[in-house]
Amino acid sequence: MNVRIRGTEISYEIIYRDVKNPRIELRFESIRLILPRNFRGKPEDLILSRKDWIERKLDEHEEMVRVASGFELQGRGGDEFRSLVLGFLDHYSGELGVTHGRVRFRRMRSRWGSCSSLGNLSFNTLLSYLPDELVEYVVLHELAHMLEMNHSRRFWGILEYYIPDWGERREMLRYYWVRLHLEGFTD
Numbered sequence: 001m002n003v004r005i006r007g008t009e010i011s012y013e014i015i016y017r018d019v020k021n022p023r024i025e026l027r028f029e030s031i032r033l034i035l036p037r038n039f040r041g042k043p044e045d046l047i048l049s050r051k052d053w054i055e056r057k058l059d060e061h062e063e064m065v066r067v068a069s070g071f072e073l074q075g076r077g078g079d080e081f082r083s084l085v086l087g088f089l090d091h092y093s094g095e096l097g098v099t100h101g102r103v104r105f106r107r108m109r110s111r112w113g114s115c116s117s118l119g120n121l122s123f124n125t126l127l128s129y130l131p132d133e134l135v136e137y138v139v140l141h142e143l144a145h146m147l148e149m150n151h152s153r154r155f156w157g158i159l160e161y162y163i164p165d166w167g168e169r170r171e172m173l174r175y176y177w178v179r180l181h182l183e184g185f186t187d
Contacts (some may be wrong), residue, residue: 001026003031003047005054011066014043024050028181061178064077065109068178073129081105081128081135088139089121095162109186112138112173115145137169 002009012031023034055187060132087179108124127135137184
């Protein structure tokens with residue numbers, strides 16, 4: 001299905017879930033509508049009612065694409081990438097006084113990393129294309145969850161202590177995700 005916004009046809013998909021309120025998600029080339037199972041309105045009307053918000057988000061996306069296009073991707077092999085991550089893990093595990101569980105490397109669709117309640121860590125193999133300082137941020141972020149399993153002030157304080165420019169690094173991850181998408185890596 002398509003809807004016309006700013007003179008351009010944009011495709012959209014509808015997903016019905018057990019949610020209270022409708023939600024609109026902008027994908028890279030499309031719109032995803034998450035609708036309550038009992039939704040009775042016209043999906044296109046819902047999209048058009050949020051047209052201003054969608055146009056602002058499309059502008060933001062175009063700017064991100066423009067900026068991200070200039071980012072250079074690394075070309076690390078699997079062993080080099082694993083060694084980099086494990087080095088950061090050893091360093092920050094000692095700094096934080098934590099012991100992590102199993103470490104896995106896998107392609108993830110929407111996350112850079114994760115930490116389970118058992119302390120098992122997973123890292124997105126797409127990190128192998130990013131600069132070292134962004135890999136370092138993701139490793140510390142996941143290890144910090146071993147002390148704080150949420151994103152509380154205390155959690156961000158841990159990051160601030162070890163990586164004072166954590167906010168800039170976090171923002172850079174968004175641009176690199178767009179860059180990887182432009183190369184077809186996130187499909």
